[in-house]
Amino acid sequence: MHHMKKYFTEGLIQFTILLSLIGVRVDVDSYLNGYFSPLVIEADGGPSSAFIQTPLHQYRDTADGYLVHPKCPEFDSHHVWSRRLLEEVRSLGSPARFHTHLSAWLVQLEPGDQPSSDHGEPDQLADNVLHEADHNNSEACLSQTEEAIKDEEEEISLNPLNQLTHSSNLEQGGLFSSSALPPPLSGLELHSGWQDLLSDFDDFDSLVPQHMPDLDVDLQNPISYNASLQDAMVTGGGDYRPDPPRGESQATSHQSTSLFRLESTNSSHSDSPPEAASALPMPLFSLSANSSHNETSHSAVGGYLDEAVFEQINLLGLDGLGSMDPQMLNRIEDSIESLWLEDFDSDSGLSLESSSRSPASTSSTSSSSSDSFCEDEGGATGYSSEVESVFTKGGACASACYDWTPVNLNENIWHDHTYSLQMPEDHTPQSWSPPLKGIKQEMLSEDECEPEELSRDGRRLQALGLPFSASQIVNMPVEDFLELLEGRGLSMSEVTLLRDVRRRGKNKLAAQNCRKRKLDAILGLQGEVDALTARRNALLRERSQTTKALSAAAESFEALSQDVLSQLRDEYGQPLSPQQYTIHFGANGRIVVRPRTHTARSTTTGGKTVKRKKDKKP
């Protein structure tokens, strides 16, 4: 029975702790005001007040690695600490994985008892139970409380809670060395309130796992959005997209890795049929399209980039020729000479179709993107040129005999890429590269795109008899372009035309990139909206369930308080009526039993004090 008393009292302590952990008012004052309006709140019972010392602030005082003096203002705001503790508990992971060990004791001071020497054992702890039983402000220590109830030990084993329990034990031992363990009382029956309390907490314990998985699902499962628009514009190399979630990135990485191996072993990025080559980027993107914006994974992006870089390396290299399809290779070899001339003749103008139709671009760009480049020029057509109607392809073919030796741009093809979607294909070597490679890739691209008509700028260039295409002018380095302008004795009109062609071509690419960025931004924002919406819904569900749990805990608390009061005795040995007394959890960790009729006593006292001071002053 001695132990049961202690358990019962400690149960109040633990119950308060538990309330703080679940977000229920650790600041019991307003909580009691809100839920139990009849309860009396008293800030300080004073030396004669009946109270129960509770060590709720022990953990707080030492949580930060230093002791906080009880006079410290922080000392009184244990609810702040409790919230911090709760946050720490939550930070450990899903509460669904927690087990909370809830032990409830009722401990009462027995004047004759000896202090407990072993504070590590919960059943040897002692609490002071002082009752403010005097309605006339004459409190008497109720040392004859007889009952203790040990209800149950709920095996929920929450570590911080256990720490708290131990800390409370230590504080009890330190602060109340004189307290003694009361002898356990026999004959006490477990009040139904305890059962309700425990059952409610069972419900609460089940509530959290019930809704937390939902939260986990909501938080971990990324918000997917229709990425068809993005799908139409994302390319493989140096892609720019929102960071995919880690989970998907792993899957993506796995699958894309297999795909990459398939192609790398064949060494056929530039040699394989376009269908096979184009098979890589689309699965890559399709897997990454359902990207979430909740979480980012740089590693996942890095995986994409790594593969894209590796892919581009394969594209740039010619090592794949060794494993090239012999039939295709024969076709290329038979056509080298003619294509060497057609390379300039087949200029498609600013649209840069040749590059986009190469296997390299095919393997790194989406179909929609390449389609836009394959088609003839569109858009504004108001531009008129006095020369574009004069020359035809034949003229350009004749002009191809110019002694024009394009510089090797392999070392310059990756310059000034600000947006990655378009640049890899626009700056691929074939558009401005040594003849052999460019011709081979041009040859490969012929299978999938018919020779296109010249753009306006291309026709203008042909009209001027310049032996290069608009794409070459656009993609050549500025040094080479200046050399071209200055070293060939071009007229002012020709120089102007070349500058305009280059400017328009650059701007066209810039416009394309800009539009893609805009679309990506829209998609990204949409994804964020979806993710935030899901997060909001999850939080609303959590709040609802927490509110339910709080209500259940409040009801249990009320029942428990009544039960505790019914077990206590006043100075005359009479049981305390729950209608006349209330249990108050003070901010300083004390549990005080106060009569309900003495509402706002502290304020009244304060007012009296002020009155006295005012009266003394005159």
Place this chain on the structure above:
DNA sequence: GGGCGCTGTCATCTG
């Protein structure tokens, strides 16, 4: 024929 989307182009700003 009008709406809409795509694209090219121009003008302008910025680094």
Place this chain on the structure above:
DNA sequence: CTCAGATGACAGCGC
């Protein structure tokens, strides 16, 4: 100052 890129605005084209 020049250059390259970014971007809003406009216009043409095709569906």
